[in-house]
Amino acid sequence: MYPHERSLVQRLAGKPFVLIGVNSDKDREKIKKDIASENITWRSFWNGEKGTQGPISAEWGVRGWPTMYVLDAQGRIRYKSVGSPGNETLDKWIEGLVEEAEKGAAGN
């Protein structure tokens, strides 16, 4: 998954898009190292020491990993998938909403 996420972040650099993680690893020091070695450039909330039982995923009712939500520029939940929906689908969702955001910004 990381290669595709990396390419999304690179391809959409400068566009109104951001990838935010909610990392659910228990060991904060270990995940810091993994983030460096895997060249993960995007920011993540840390779900805390309880890992997948942490407060953010509990609040959101997340039961499967990965789970992804795609929000539009107004902060509305537009898509959700438990497990990856597939790279092509994910690209289509995000690119459609980025286009919508750019049009919206141009109209203001």
Added chain:
Amino acid sequence: MFLALLAAAVAGVREPRAVSAQEGGFDAIMKEYSKENQDLMAKYRAEKDPQAQAKIRQEILGLSPKYATRFLEFARANPKDPQAATALGRVLSAARGGPQFDEAIELLVANHIESPEIATVCQILANNRDPKAEAALVTISEKSTNPAVKGQALMSIAGRLNDAAGREGSIEMAQKAIAMLERVVNEFADVAGARGKLGDLAKADLENVKKFGVGQTAPEIEGEDIDGVAFKLSDYRGKVVMLDFWGHW
């Protein structure tokens, strides 16, 4: 285990079960299936060569479809046997669309619409993305008069709708899921499901869909990043956000 408990709970309303040769037939197929599965698992664990292991894995995965044919034959030959409902559930979890799936649904609806075991079948169908699974759940929810079956069928339809709403980006589907869950809360609250009372399960799902379903404004997240720096989800308002619940494991 769940099936046994559920069967025991409703034993009072079920016809007494005659022990027949046909029932022995079902148990015999189950026994054979379990044995073949266990043998293959043991073989898999003992095997060191990854290529040979992959081959055994394929054989294990092939067991469900292979036995689906036999379970279907059993249900076809013994349409009124209560165990046929369980057999058909096995067919449905293996067949996922196709002619076997169609026939299993047909037999279930024709002969077992009131069987409490259909509640379990509904849970199997909830995870099946084939449109036929949805049609089957709708039929079951409309035709059955057993509250356990009807309630579970509605829960399963709501679950499928909610998943589909996320993948299709459809507010309309999310609203339909909400309506379905509200029906469960209003009409089937006290029905026992596999994980608790349907009313409690539906309320929890409702709360989640109303807050985190497609079309809702994402609630704020205030937290810390991996380096301990505080930030908020709303810091990124104005941008499309992919919020990825992930772990490196």
